[in-house]
Amino acid sequence: MPEERGADETYGGTGSYLSHVECSLCGRRLEADRLQNLCPDCSRPLLARYDLERASRELRRETITARGPNLWRYRELLPVRSAENELCLGEGFTPLIRAARLGETLRFDTLFIKEEGLNPTGSFKARGLAVAVSRALELGARSVSIPSAGNAAGAMSAYAAMAGMEAHVFMPRDVPLPFVAECRVLGAEVNLVEGVITDCGKAAAEGVREFGRFDMSTLKEPYRLEGKKTMGYELAEAFNWTLPDVIVYPTGGGTGLIGMWKAFDEMQMLGWIDDHRPRMVSVQSEGCAPIVRAFHDGLEFAEPWPAPSTIADGLRVPSAVGDFLMLRVLRESRGTAVAVSDQQMLEAAELIGRTEGIFACPEGAATLVAFRRLREQGWISSGESVILFNTGSGLKYAHLWSCSDGPGTLTGA
Ligand SMILES: *Cc1c(COP(=O)(O)O)cnc(C)c1O
Numbered sequence: 001m002p003e004e005r006g007a008d009e010t011y012g013g014t015g016s017y018l019s020h021v022e023c024s025l026c027g028r029r030l031e032a033d034r035l036q037n038l039c040p041d042c043s044r045p046l047l048a049r050y051d052l053e054r055a056s057r058e059l060r061r062e063t064i065t066a067r068g069p070n071l072w073r074y075r076e077l078l079p080v081r082s083a084e085n086e087l088c089l090g091e092g093f094t095p096l097i098r099a100a101r102l103g104e105t106l107r108f109d110t111l112f113i114k115e116e117g118l119n120p121t122g123s124f125k126a127r128g129l130a131v132a133v134s135r136a137l138e139l140g141a142r143s144v145s146i147p148s149a150g151n152a153a154g155a156m157s158a159y160a161a162m163a164g165m166e167a168h169v170f171m172p173r174d175v176p177l178p179f180v181a182e183c184r185v186l187g188a189e190v191n192l193v194e195g196v197i198t199d200c201g202k203a204a205a206e207g208v209r210e211f212g213r214f215d216m217s218t219l220k221e222p223y224r225l226e227g228k229k230t231m232g233y234e235l236a237e238a239f240n241w242t243l244p245d246v247i248v249y250p251t252g253g254g255t256g257l258i259g260m261w262k263a264f265d266e267m268q269m270l271g272w273i274d275d276h277r278p279r280m281v282s283v284q285s286e287g288c289a290p291i292v293r294a295f296h297d298g299l300e301f302a303e304p305w306p307a308p309s310t311i312a313d314g315l316r317v318p319s320a321v322g323d324f325l326m327l328r329v330l331r332e333s334r335g336t337a338v339a340v341s342d343q344q345m346l347e348a349a350e351l352i353g354r355t356e357g358i359f360a361c362p363e364g365a366a367t368l369v370a371f372r373r374l375r376e377q378g379w380i381s382s383g384e385s386v387i388l389f390n391t392g393s394g395l396k397y398a399h400l401w402s403c404s405d406g407p408g409t410l411t412g413a
Pocket residue numbers: 123125151152218250251252253254255256257314315361363364391392
């Protein structure tokens with residue numbers, strides 16, 4: 001186990017305050033200590049709930065900040081109960097980079113990049129799957145299954161390997177090679193499916209029914225969200241227990257957006273932050289923007305997007321089980337939603353690359369395009385602190401830059 005842990009914490013309990021799980025739509029309460037997926041009544045996501053009242057009396061921020069640099073520093077507010085089940089490859093606690101040269105170029109000096117590309121397996125999916133696989137291990141799962149556009153599959157494969165679990169991944173047939181290679185090397189069984197992530201979901205469901213594999217789909221079990229929420233805790237910690245003014249986040253299934261907002265709620269109940277909240281901005285691709293459309297149409301649920309197409313694999317999610325939760329967060333935070341083109345993402349990645357030294361994934365680059373648009377429209381004012389999330393490394397998307405006549409021709413735009 002990581003040596004930075006205190007000896008008293010290395011074995012035994014984590015001190016988790018997890019109390020129960022609760023349906024996000026109908027509010028039904030369920031016992032937390034068993035493997036389960038969606039609400040048995042309304043088939044919507046279950047959320048982990050903690051005894052925050054007791055935690056607010058007992059848990060000190062200083063206890064958290066004295067710990068090692070990974071997401072398990074928030075262990076009391078995560079669902080894993082036994083320390084020996086915490087699977088750790090160094091996920092989380094990523095750098096928050098003051099984007100000085102990029103900010104100078106854009107005449108905006110309070111711009112930050114949360115650099116999630118440094119996570120194990122090269123994306124922030126490691127956060128959600130570290131926690132979800134750890135908890136599944138704790139609750140007795142032996143075999144796990146996931147439909148994925150690419151990054152989630154790699155992350156699940158890594159933690160399943162560490163846990164000694166069987167991993168079955170389902171990705172679109174046209175997923176870039178690095179995602180497939182990664183899963184295979186990490187010991188997963190790889191299934192390539194005709195279509196997009198929703199078709200992968202259908203294919204994966206068969207194995208879940210027939211072989212009793214545990215389903216790790218986004219928001220179809222309660223604990224990936226718990227891993228993702230740590231991004232919210234980290235932002236508060238980095239800003240000395242205050243929150244920035246605007247968070248710009250590339251949205252697919254929505255766990256990051258929903259998870260951070262949950263973290264803010266929890267921290268406020270713990271008395272760790274006041275009631276100043278960021279405006280949350282969801283960014284999607286023009287080729288697949290169900291949340292952007294639903295937000296601007298004033299809908300509570302999103303219509304599935306027909307024939308989704310984008311180079312940003314993580315954003316190719318035509319319909320999401322947590323759609324209403326994302327829309328709630330955008331509205332509650334007085335945020336907004338923006339669709340950007342693939343070509344703009346590639347150009348933005350090049351601008352981030354040459355000014356900040358970060359090879360961003362197209363999803364991460366999309367946040368820069370959205371920021372510039374919102375700044376031009378006056379929706380973001382000067383002096384406001386703005387976080388762009390680079391959700392993954394650009395390395396797995398290198399094919400987008402590999403041919404001289406392809407979309408990313410290094411135009412220097
Ligand atoms: C999955 C993914 C997203 C979308 O994340 P959600 O939290 O599911 O909305 C964004 N960027 C990358 C690189 C991804 O892999």
